[in-house]
Amino acid sequence: MMRELQVSLNQTQKVRLQAALQHLSDLASQASSSTLVVTVSDTIPVNGEDGILKGHGTSELDGKVVATLCGVVERVNKLVYVRTLRARYKPEVGDIIVGRVIEIAPKRWKLEINFSQNAVLMLQSMNLPDGIQRRRNAVDELNMRSIFEENDVVCAEVRGFQHDGSLHLQARSQKYGKLERGQLLRVPAYLVKRRKQHFHDLEQYGVDLILGCNGFIWVGEHAAPRVNDMVVDEEDSMVKDKEQHYETPLEIRQHICRIANSVRLLAALGFALSVEAIIDTTEASKSSNVEIKDMLGSEFYVQTAEREVQRRISILKKKRG
Template identity: 35%
Template sequence: MAVDIRLATARKRVPLPADVGKHLVSPGDTITTDTGFMRGHGTYMEDEKLIASVAGAVERVNKLICVKPLQTRYNGEVGDVVVGRITEVQQKRWKVETNSRLDSVLLLSSVNLPGGELLGQGTVVQVSPSLVKRRKTHFHNLPCGAAIILGNNGYIWIYPIMEQKDDEAGGFVTNLEPVPLSDREVISRLRNCIIALNVHKMLLYDTSVLYCYEASLHQQIKDILKPEIMEEIVMETRQRLIDQEG
């Protein structure tokens, strides 16, 4: 029987950009003493000070200051890309679990399957919604041979890239063929890399996921989730992102 033995090692320190960590606060931290700002979610006033009531990142919109919690349920906004799981099929609607406080409702009259349905092969990864970076697009075909949908609600769908075929069905084809081993390995590696980024509280977007994937290529897929290897891969990813930003 094989047993993994992990020895204590000194952690390596990676230089961070000057602005990283500047806007992170804990409950009770003073955000500002300027009385000209308005109090938003996650804050309260005390002794003419704006104080954080939750742990998270400070966000400012004009004169409004709020704190976005690092661990929270998803609150939907107009224009969000959401990945959901159907939990109940009713006569005229579906109930969808979207990692929010309440289940979402999808009317069957709003569903358009032909030509717009994704292939069923793939896997869902759940991460903190606050770590999904808001971008112009959340649908990405990665050069490693798989595609991801980064849901603003913290659900990420990973699936193989399939060839588009024109046929009489208008492009809608139910693919029930087994996924090749090579594609399953890519999907599994991406999944473990996303979990590693989530554990280390790094923003999730196409570039960070791809860099983490490339940093993990010299490791076995199952080893990515080992704490010391996970930390090494994430540190390499973080350093590469810092170098890219200049």
């Protein structure tokens, strides 16, 4: 898991970092000039419209709509609500998440997913090792620990909330399942935006990157799609035995550590995590001949902030034509 990054800056680095962050703040205000940012007790202008629906983060005081949260005012027809800038993770159906198994219960695994409650992955919502679609039986239940055990890292999809209030997951695709030979990082969930693609095969590094919507990030050795895990003869058994004694090559481990440090650095600076930003930071560290252990040092920390300023200026210029 990720710890809070402590960076010791000298006076020059402090001045450079402060200038970069101020520039980023100015650029953000330019980009959001058409949006209304409010703090607690600010009045939200509704232009005297009738039938206004007061949503999350709003209240009525002396006939006015006021904000009860800090954030951005959003409107959907007559509904007015405040979207917080640093919200906790709120699961939505279809979210790709990464979690850690904390308990094996009858016909289910319980996972920690960076939410106010643990999630549940039912045995019936999981592909069986033999790949055959059939009803789960008592033998399958007895063999649950051979699929996932405590502390295993698992990728799954949010299925929804059940009538009892519990959050259920499903892992019925080959892309879901146990994650091995890598690092699990935990970042604030608001830094991971929901996108069409959360699985990334970084071929140039031989690494898989999974950006969990819940703020759990997986960086690990690229895993070939599983076709069938069932052992059918002695030759297959020997292959499995080889896999158990397999070690990740040193170069791949170095790539994993470098990419993981890029994630840590971007998260510490409060920048949104995208595959493009992570690769850019990784490549910048390599081109600058920065050692993996020095990526979390003060100089590269400041350089990353300064590089983000240039990236956003470039984006703004492109938008303006």
